[in-house]
Amino acid sequence: MFKKLPGDEAQRLVSTTPDTAVVFRPAVVRTPALLTLLVFIWRTVAGLGRLLWRHPIASAVVAVPGVIWTLYGWPYGLGVVALLVAVPAVWGLVDRGSFRRLVGWRLLAFWRLVWVYRRHWQPVMVVSGLARHLDGRDCLPRLVKVTCTSWADLVEVRMLTGQAVTDWADRTEHLAHGFGAASCRVTVTRAGRLLLTFPRSDPLAVPMSAVPISAAASVGPVEIGRCEDGTPWRLRVHGTHVLVAGATGSGKGSIIWSTVRGLLPAVQAGLVEVWALDPKLMELSFGRDLFGDRYAAEPAACAELLEAAVKVMQERAGRFAGVRRNHIPTADDPFVLVVVDEVAFLTAYQPDKGLRLRISAALATLTTQGRAVGVGVLAALQDPRKDVLSIRNLFPDKIALRLDESEQVDMVLGDGARDRGALADLISPRPEQGAGVAYVRLETSPDPIRVRAAYVSDDDIRDMVAVFGADTLPLPEVA
Incomplete structure (x- = not known):
């Protein structure tokens, strides 16, 4: 049996019959036909008004041929249509860039x-x-x-x-x-x-060859690749510290060598010094003549080189105190970039505890006090865990190349980076597709930027050594 009750009475219904179904029938309000017609007309007029306001050019392109057809006949209307088709076609052939930007x-x-x-x-x-x-x-x-x-x-x-x-x-x-x-x-x-x-x-699907070396000496930002929107990727190294994380074969060497390549004119002019730490003896050793006596591979030598950089930083801080707050590169006080390849080997996997503590202390000192006096750190590693590099949060700018796990994205770029689109764990492992592709999170913005570093080949490094080798660079002795 079915009982039909108004909606208000259904709330007060008490039924002792379990199989009784309650059917709620809402009240029906009849709208006059004239009011419905007026609402329809108003919506149509408002829609046309919005269309004309938002798309005036497109509306004119459609309306003008119809009006001319009606007033002057079909030949004139057809001629206007042919003109509207021919002019953009010729424009697109003559100047495709402006046509795409303004019309396409x-x-x-x-x-x-x-x-x-x-x-x-x-x-x-x-x-x-x-x-x-x-x-x-x-x-x-x-x-x-x-x-x-x-x-x-x-x-x-x-x-x-x-x-x-x-x-x-x-x-x-x-x-x-x-x-x-x-x-x-x-x-x-x-x-x-x-x-x-x-x-x-994907504008970054095709590998990019090495960026030509500029004739002007500059401390940066250094052009090292291309952004996803097609603009050059310029990495700032002066006045900051940069951490690069990526799995094996992800392209850390492309970022390091492209940065060094972009700084070579400034190095030759005496405005920049590049200090290289290469504990793997594989990456930076190929062009060690570019660094002269600022190159170290053995853990003990790496510790000494880092401590020498700390001494330079402290000496400058003493001279700059009360005089200046920002560093301006000069021949007397050049910008010092400390490049550390596979920093985890020195801070976590180094079996000598004494060396490990010395290196960690020197890196912590440089990353907390160095950028104001013109000493920056560019460090690369494979494993971004906290117990591997405890000072990773001291690097304002971070770069995530291809990573093995999704959790590592937030470890490198900060909380919420992957949710904002930094899918570093999904970068292709194939070298021709994913090597050098990375996501960058800068100190000034929480939003990641997708980029690809240019590939610096062995021949490019040989040419760099031949032109900018240690014999031609003004590198003073380490203090």
Whole structure:
């Protein structure tokens, strides 16, 4: 038996019959046809107004031929259509760069907005859990704007009130697969607004040859590769410390040698000194003539070289105290870059406890006090665990090459880096695809940047030694 009760009475229902089904029939409100028609007309007019306001050029391209066709006949309308097709075609052939920047990417953005994002917005938001169901309706984050670049779609989103950035960062894989992209990165633009980056292609898939050596002597930032957006990757080494972490074969040597290569004109001018520690005797030894007597391989020699750098730092600090706060490279006080390849061998795997303590103390001193007086550290290692390198948080700028585990990404780049799109554990292990590809997290920004370091071959290093060898470099004796 079925009982039909109003909704308010269903709350006070007391039934002793277990098999009695309660059917709730909501009240039906009949809307006058005139009001429905007025609402429909208003929505149509408002939609057309928004279309004209947001896309005036596209609307004019569609409307003008139709108006001319109506007023002057089909030959004139067809001529306008042919003109609208011919002018962009000729423009694209003559100056493809400006055509893409002013027209092409905007048309692509409009197409992607309509066919990809707006079409799939509601199901992706609901399935990924970013939408909310309140008062009988779905509340969706607002899709504000889509912008296309040569390699990615930039989607601006307004979050729901009460949502947090972590709600989106935890669902980057859902968003990427939902919109047919390989990955997704979340960036905060302002309060309540996010920028979602969906790559359409990979500009870093092809290895990059060594960057030509500049004729100008500069302490940086040093161009060592290319960023994902196509701009040069310039690494700042003066006034900071840099930690490079990556598995075997991930391309740590590319970053080290590209940095040294970019600093060679300044080294020759006497504005920079590169001190090299090479405990593996494999990477930096190939070009040791570039470093002269600033090269060390044995653990004892590495400890002495680090302690010599500490003495230089302390001597400068004593002279600079009360006089200056920032270091300006000069021939008398050049910038000193201490390059340490496989620092974990010196700080964790060194069997001599005395040497291990001396090296750890010297590195800690340099990374805490060195950058203000012009002494920087560029350290590379394979294992980023805390017990391997306890001072990793003293490096303001960090670079994560290919890593073995997802947990290691946050160890290197800091908490939440992987949720923001730093998928260093997913970089291809194939050298031609993944060697030198990395994610960079700078001191000034928590958002990781995807980059690829240029490959410096053995022949490039030989040429560097031939031109900038120790015989041509003004390297004073170690104090």
